[in-house]
Amino acid sequence: MAGTGKAHLRPEGDRVLVVEDLTVEFNVGKGNVVKAVSGVSFDLVRGETLAIVGESGCGKSTLGKAVLQLPKPTSGSVNFLSKELTTMGKQELRDMRPAMQMIFQDPISSLDPRLPVSEVLAEPLRVWNRGNQVEIDAKIDELLTAANLDPAVVRDRRSYEFSGGQCQRISIARALALDPTMIICDEPVSALDVSVQAQILNLLQDMKDRYGLTLIFISHDLAVVKAVSTRVMVMYLGKVCEIGTPDEIYQNTKHHYTKALVGSVPIPDPDRPLTGNLIQGEPPSPANPPSGCRFRTRCPMATEQCAQEEPQLREVSLGHFVACHHPIGE
Amino acid sequence: MSPVLKLTDLSVSFNTPRGMLKAVRSVTIELNAGESLGVVGESGSGKTVLSRATMGLLPRTAVRTGTIEYLGTDISNYSAKEVRDLWGTGMAMIFQDPMTALNPVRRIGDQLTESLVVRLGMDKKAAREKAIALLKRVRIPDPDAMMRKFPYQLSGGMRQRIMIAIAVSCNPEMLFADEPTTALDVTVQAQVLELLSELRKEFNMAMILVTHDLGVVAGHTDKIAVMYAGDVVEYAPTRQLFSNMKMPYTEALLKSIPRLETPTGTRLPVIEGRLPDPTKDEPGCPFANRCPYVTDKCRAEKPPLTDGGNNHFYRCWYPIGGAQ
Numbered sequence: 001m002a003g004t005g006k007a008h009l010r011p012e013g014d015r016v017l018v019v020e021d022l023t024v025e026f027n028v029g030k031g032n033v034v035k036a037v038s039g040v041s042f043d044l045v046r047g048e049t050l051a052i053v054g055e056s057g058c059g060k061s062t063l064g065k066a067v068l069q070l071p072k073p074t075s076g077s078v079n080f081l082s083k084e085l086t087t088m089g090k091q092e093l094r095d096m097r098p099a100m101q102m103i104f105q106d107p108i109s110s111l112d113p114r115l116p117v118s119e120v121l122a123e124p125l126r127v128w129n130r131g132n133q134v135e136i137d138a139k140i141d142e143l144l145t146a147a148n149l150d151p152a153v154v155r156d157r158r159s160y161e162f163s164g165g166q167c168q169r170i171s172i173a174r175a176l177a178l179d180p181t182m183i184i185c186d187e188p189v190s191a192l193d194v195s196v197q198a199q200i201l202n203l204l205q206d207m208k209d210r211y212g213l214t215l216i217f218i219s220h221d222l223a224v225v226k227a228v229s230t231r232v233m234v235m236y237l238g239k240v241c242e243i244g245t246p247d248e249i250y251q252n253t254k255h256h257y258t259k260a261l262v263g264s265v266p267i268p269d270p271d272r273p274l275t276g277n278l279i280q281g282e283p284p285s286p287a288n289p290p291s292g293c294r295f296r297t298r299c300p301m302a303t304e305q306c307a308q309e310e311p312q313l314r315e316v317s318l319g320h321f322v323a324c325h326h327p328i329g330e
Numbered sequence: 331m332s333p334v335l336k337l338t339d340l341s342v343s344f345n346t347p348r349g350m351l352k353a354v355r356s357v358t359i360e361l362n363a364g365e366s367l368g369v370v371g372e373s374g375s376g377k378t379v380l381s382r383a384t385m386g387l388l389p390r391t392a393v394r395t396g397t398i399e400y401l402g403t404d405i406s407n408y409s410a411k412e413v414r415d416l417w418g419t420g421m422a423m424i425f426q427d428p429m430t431a432l433n434p435v436r437r438i439g440d441q442l443t444e445s446l447v448v449r450l451g452m453d454k455k456a457a458r459e460k461a462i463a464l465l466k467r468v469r470i471p472d473p474d475a476m477m478r479k480f481p482y483q484l485s486g487g488m489r490q491r492i493m494i495a496i497a498v499s500c501n502p503e504m505l506f507a508d509e510p511t512t513a514l515d516v517t518v519q520a521q522v523l524e525l526l527s528e529l530r531k532e533f534n535m536a537m538i539l540v541t542h543d544l545g546v547v548a549g550h551t552d553k554i555a556v557m558y559a560g561d562v563v564e565y566a567p568t569r570q571l572f573s574n575m576k577m578p579y580t581e582a583l584l585k586s587i588p589r590l591e592t593p594t595g596t597r598l599p600v601i602e603g604r605l606p607d608p609t610k611d612e613p614g615c616p617f618a619n620r621c622p623y624v625t626d627k628c629r630a631e632k633p634p635l636t637d638g639g640n641n642h643f644y645r646c647w648y649p650i651g652g653a654q
Binding site: 055056057163164165193194195196197198199201202205220221222223224226227228229230245246247250260261262263264265266267268269270271272279280281282 | 372373469471485486487488515516517518519520521523542543544545546548549568569572582583584586587588589590592594595596597598599600601604
């Protein structure tokens with residue numbers, strides 16, 4: 001599990017975002033440093049949906065926030081729309097913000113309970129001087145309608161009057177208010193019921209097509225990711241394990257960690273119990289990660305080489321990269 | 331032998347400013363020793379209220395009717411104290427959020443030994459040994475060190491294992507697991523479900539697994555009750571339910587689960603609309619407004635729970651595949 005490689009970057013594409021060697025460290029006192037993200041590189045071509053997948057603590061949310069400079073990463077580069085974000089001053093960075101938006105996991109706490117929905121949506125428009133009150137009102141109605149909400153019913157209500165699914169629709173409408181180029185969705189459906197999940201995933205797809213968005217979709221659920229993404233990046237303890245198209249990742253799995261994740265997805269069929277590919281235990285602490293390949297302590301195929309040498313990302317088939325010394329089927 | 335748990339016509343309503351909110355409507359369910367029942371439904375379907383009513387954990391605004399029999403004894407009129415005496419040795423519960431269910435200012439060891447000392451009358455030393463054995467059983471590495479830790483030092487998966495260890499510590503006859511894995515990662519979810527199934531067989535415990543995910547109950551239950559708007563709308567042995575689904579709602583719930591086989595970029599089937607207002611008693615089938623097969627009869631008259639044979643019950647005028 002290395003990921004300190006850049007073989008998977010695509011310099012020839014129309015890239016919205018290029019992240020190189022991104023590292024985020026947190027000082028946890030007593031001289032201890034947690035490396036939440038260590039040396040991750042990836043790029044995002046316009047119109048793509050990149051899914052970032054992994055267990056809690058693998059650094060996927062930290063990575064998403066570091067792209068938005070919330071907070072600034074410890075080192076590495078984030079190039080968004082051909083501008084380097086990490087070295088930007090406050091005002092310059094602020095000017096970039098409308099183009100990059102975020103949707104959070106908990107739809108209810110991410111909306112201000114005191115503001116009616118019309119205000120939640122009007123605030124960014126007013127801050128950025130996007131028209132007079134009439135124009136703003138028209139925009140709010142357009143956004144709510146796009147999110148399959150009835151503006152007449154919804155406008156004057158507050159967030160606590162809505163279900164989780166409806167709140168997530170409002171959050172999506174808010175993220176779209178300033179016509180962003182890229183939206184980072186951090187586990188947007190994990191707090192929702194299965195039946196509502198499907199509605200929100202469909203809505204995100206519709207919005208992406210309608211507004212020409214580029215998405216980063218952070219999730220721990222591979223089945224959800226399969227439906228929406230065009231590229232999947234699997235992370236473990238702050239490093240990249242495997243990256244490729246969803247079909248490649250699921251049908252031609254190369255990394256032992258990805259295989260374990262795929263094997264853990266519950267299947268609604270009593271005759272197909274979990275396949276016994278369960279990995280045991282939980283990830284070690286990112287404050288003191290294992291040497292070499294970080295997954296080796298839970299990997300069934302780990303050898304001496306895995307403890308000594310950190311594997312680099314390399315191409316196994318077109319557009320499919322894996323960081324493993326002993327990939328599956330080789 | 332009497333069933334471990336038998337609910338007959340159990341109804342729960344809450345007194346709210348908008349009127350009586352009917353959370354559970356006349357539910358009848360039976361659970362035998364060592365059996366595992368999955369209760370499946372969306373948020374607001376009444377599945378959590380059902381298990382809380384059985385455990386005597388309803389708030390004061392709740393109004394409950396119907397009977398609850400535990401090992402053949404009617405406990406529906408038990409006082410709070412009498413119900414409490416059943417906790418631990420009779421019934422135990424695991425909650426969705428393992429962070430808030432554990433006491434944040436007490437060490438894991440104290441929380442684990444408490445019920446052993448209070449319920450089973452063990453002395454401190456014996457309780458400690460039993461606690462360490464339990465921690466080992468739920469596969470916690472280094473149980474000695476764990477006894478001294480506080481909940482905040484543990485991951486969600488570890489905390490849920492501790493909750494499970496506490497719940498099974500007094501060998502209860504039945505275990506309620508209310509969305510035990512919803513807050514956990516898929517990998518840890520698989521481990522926790524596996525652990526629950528093992529313990530159930532080992533202790534011959536009956537288990538009620540409450541969840542919104544049909545994928546979770548498929549491999550871990552003997553029978554399933556699907557709830558919708560407070561009603562049990564389909565009730566059948568697990569294999570029978572999946573192979574011969576009768577309720578359009580269950581079918582819709584199953585279809586909306588994203589799968590690994592789903593081709594990328596396809597639209598997922600959704601259940602349009604939402605649950606009816608639980609404070610209003612409207613005629614007809616509560617699922618009528620969202621059902622793809624709805625007819626005039628469905629809107630006019632609420633279907634009764636129909637016995638389809640093979641222990642398969644459903645609440646629909648036009649079951650999938652026809653009536654049996």
